[in-house]
Amino acid sequence: MTNVHLDECDPWQEELLRWPYGRYAKLRDAGPVAYNTKYGFWSMHRFAEVQSAMSDWETFCSSRGVGITDTAKEKAWRPPSLLLNADPPAHTEVRSIVGRIFSPQAVRRLRQRFEDEAADLVASLGDRTEVDAAVELAEAFPLRVFPDAVGVRPEGREHLLQYGRMAFNSEGPKNAIYQEAFRNAEAVHAWINESCRRENLAEEGFGADIWQAHDAGLITAEQALLLVRSVLTAGLDTTIATIGNALLALAQNPEQWRMLRDDPSLARNAFEETLRYDAPVQLFFRTTTRAVQVEGIEIPADAKVLVSIASANRDPRRWGPDADAFRIRRDAAGHVGFGVGIHRCLGQMIARLEGEVLLAALARAYESIEPAGEPHFRLNNVVRSYRNIPLHMTPAH
Template identity: 50%
Template structure:
């Protein structure tokens, strides 16, 4: 560690690599050290400020004026470096520009939209689980989490059927790109060109059917609420944020339930707890572990000065296990916990606009499982999936024991 890598003020420092294999695989010991080191910590490896406690993470997420997203939600600072793609109009912009597009997307994914989709999503989930019970021995990731969302969500968007296999690689690329230029990002970029081409082509008006979210976005352009240049970028936002986070969230919930049999038993007794089980899993094993912000001005956070232009790494997954917020059992999975307020979907103006759809998908799949499956038993060792931003699983072999 050199003096050049230290901040100008005396704050706790950690030399760990939060994007290294060990922490990406199992971040929780590091999270505890981060939280206990102080409300603001300096990570010398990347020369960034970091927050891991709930209070500071939550406050920074809602303070978009000070901790801006428009300079990139990753390590890269768009004021100093060229973005790898055209920035997201939702995730990588701030008001007032963000307000306009957020309003449009709020109209596309509205409570009325969710109500209209509920019947079809529930029916698909029940038919899907019936087909899995014929096999019993399945993988919770590759047979459930990566399959059900890709059956219902692309149809809701109105995507073309050919090429949907590109959705997961694109999401992996988008979320890896929020981290440093490491092996994970290099691997994602190595085969990115055809994936990105399909994604972009699929966001165009002519590629989308007339009844999905994508067509509604383009209709907003026709009404003059957004420009025709913004329309495909907003459809793209649906594809990068509406697939991977849901896939990871469902897989993480499956893992949490499979490794906590009493919690599964409680859900089986009361399938109405499905939405609460998903919410608790989002808190307990958050799919999105980190996002960056950039300090637009020098500010004080819990007595620590953060200089203007500093990159700030917010550990959402750590905040969601902070005992100061969740009590001494914060590291336990409890589907009857009052879990409202977690930051797994972000918070404030940048809170995930697609979360009602993710919640609907999860409620449908876990409700169907709870009604039809007595036990979920691990049949092999789960394998972690590494991503610079996301926490999840490559494989979770299980047996579904039916009624």
């Protein structure tokens, strides 16, 4: 492994999960590729290499799992996602079907309802000045609007959050964080599977739209179940995390809140910058289908490769010397927070809509927001988010 930086660290230790950005900088500076001696995987932390690997599905495949486990050698905990854990040609047809369902027109039809729900949620806070932004805003809003958009039955929706944590934590090692996420897993899994069935979904919504593709003979009943499951898995945790991370960053950078307060149309930019600055999905894995040269370093075939999304999004080589700064007027286009290429997140427009309308509603309602105590981090092998974010929020009068 000539010229390869040997990384002896455990990236899933609590201290690094809480604040990984210093380590990312060191790994970027060490070289284009590193080899983790503890777990035996390769990693990329610079923007150019991460973007290139995530774009090249023929060399860096997803069909062997986007976590540390090679699902060609070890059975996954659930049937693989038809979108996230697949490559062409199998991936192409189902992605095309779901892409038509999550069309820009379909998302635009949700805007007024989402705006009304955001205004109602903000109004429900009344004149309170102490708010837990993680629970009362970042979690509460997506849980109000997204399950309804899919058509999920009201009973048991609390299982959606644990199921998402199970899914994302399973992409890392089977550590204590993984074990905690899988407590009561059987009941959660059973609820999810039942909720994806046609008879348990509303007559209108993205879930029903997927089952209509089955009626048209485009997908099988098993595929319809798995596609609804994929939508439910990916549709909450990352949006919740991004909204929470955005509110924390805005509270910690009061000049950025003032910009948003003065011009609520910057809400979309603020959400986008959060995806870059404090990416909800920190990493994914790929598996090499052949030996490949990366800047003169050979990664062998059948190797697991960690692509560090969050590190790439802070790489000064791409974002300039202020890459570690939160700037809502920055042009953050091109970040890899929603993935790249054929595996780019299909639900990204809905997530952006949720973040935009809630941040805009808050900007119109509050003169200022500031930290009101230490935020409590939620340990997760992949997703970066908080259990609690205490904020002091001064209503506008």
